[in-house]
Amino acid sequence: MTGLNVENITHDWGAKRALDAVSFSVAPGQFCALLGPNGAGKSTLFGLLTRLFTPRTGRIEIAGHDVSREPLGALSKTGVVFQQPTLDLDLSVWRNMLYFAGLHGITGRAARLAASEALDRLGMEERARERVRDLNGGHRRRLEIARALMHRPGVLLLDEPTVGLDAQTRSDLVAHVHGLARDTGLAVLWATHLTDEIWPIDQLVVLHKGRVLEQGEVPVTGAALTAHFLRLTESEGA
Numbered sequence: 001m002t003g004l005n006v007e008n009i010t011h012d013w014g015a016k017r018a019l020d021a022v023s024f025s026v027a028p029g030q031f032c033a034l035l036g037p038n039g040a041g042k043s044t045l046f047g048l049l050t051r052l053f054t055p056r057t058g059r060i061e062i063a064g065h066d067v068s069r070e071p072l073g074a075l076s077k078t079g080v081v082f083q084q085p086t087l088d089l090d091l092s093v094w095r096n097m098l099y100f101a102g103l104h105g106i107t108g109r110a111a112r113l114a115a116s117e118a119l120d121r122l123g124m125e126e127r128a129r130e131r132v133r134d135l136n137g138g139h140r141r142r143l144e145i146a147r148a149l150m151h152r153p154g155v156l157l158l159d160e161p162t163v164g165l166d167a168q169t170r171s172d173l174v175a176h177v178h179g180l181a182r183d184t185g186l187a188v189l190w191a192t193h194l195t196d197e198i199w200p201i202d203q204l205v206v207l208h209k210g211r212v213l214e215q216g217e218v219p220v221t222g223a224a225l226t227a228h229f230l231r232l233t234e235s236e237g238a
C-alpha cells in the first residue's frame with residue numbers, strides 16, 4: 001500500500017524491549033499522531049523508520065517500498081524532521097535549502113524550483129535571504145519542514161517537532177502540517193506527548209512502554225483526551 005505501513009516491529013536495546021510488536025498504518029492525506037510519554041519508544045521507532053538501525057522482527061513499508069529490502073526507494077519517499085534541529089545557523093534559509101537539495105541529488109534549476117515551492121508551501125518564501133540564526137524558533141522549524149519536502153516525499157515523519165516552542169507557535173505549526181496532509185496528500189506521522197496538538201480528524205496511535213495501547217480515530221479531544229491518555233498509561237503502570 002502507499003503511505004506508511006508498520007507491521008509487527010520489535011526492537012531491543014540490550015535487555016530492554018523498546019518496541020514490542022508495534023503495528024499501524026498511515027494513509028496518504030492522513031495526519032497520524034503518535035502519542036506517548038517520555039520513554040514510550042517514539043524515537044526508537046523513528047530510528048527504524050529512517051533506517052538508522054534495523055528491527056529485530058517485522059516489516060516497514062514506505063510508499064510501497066520495503067525499508068529493509070529497498071532502502072533507497074523507501075528513503076527517497078521519506079521526509080524527516082528530527083527532534084534536534086540540524087540547520088546551519090550561519091547560512092541563509094535559501095542556502096540551507098540548496099545544500100539539502102544537493103544531498104538528494106537535486107541541483108541547478110530543479111533545486112531552485114523545489115526550494116522555492118517548498119518554502120512557499122510553508123509560508124517562508126519572503127524569508128529566503130535571512131540568516132537562520134536570525135529566525136525565531138517557529139520559523140526555523142518551518143524551514144526544517146520545507147527542507148524535508150524538497151524531494152517530494154509521500155511520507156513525512158516529525159519527531160516531537162514543537163519542543164521548545166511557545167503555545168501560539170506550536171498551534172500554528174500543527175495547523176501548517178495538517179494543511180500539508182490535507183492539500184498535498186502527504187501521509188504524516190507526528191510524534192508528541194502533548195494532547196493539544198491532536199485534532200478530532202486525526203488518526204491516533206498511543207504508544208506506551210513500547211506497546212501500542214490504542215489506535216484508530218481520536219476518541220475525544222481537549223482535556224478529555226488528556227484524561228483518557230493518562231488513564232490508559234496509568235492503568236499500564238507508570
Ligand SMILES: Nc1ncnc2c1ncn2[C@@H]1O[C@H](COP(=O)(O)OP(=O)(O)OP(=O)(O)O)[C@@H](O)[C@H]1O
Binds near residue numbers: 013038040041043
Ligand atoms: N541508544 C539506546 N540505548 C539503550 N537504550 C535506549 C537507547 N535509546 C532509547 N533507549 C531506551 O529505549 C526506551 C525508549 O526510548 P525512546 O527514546 O525511543 O522513547 P521516546 O518515546 O522517544 O522518549 P522521549 O520522548 O524521552 O525521547 C527507553 O527506555 C530508553 O531508555
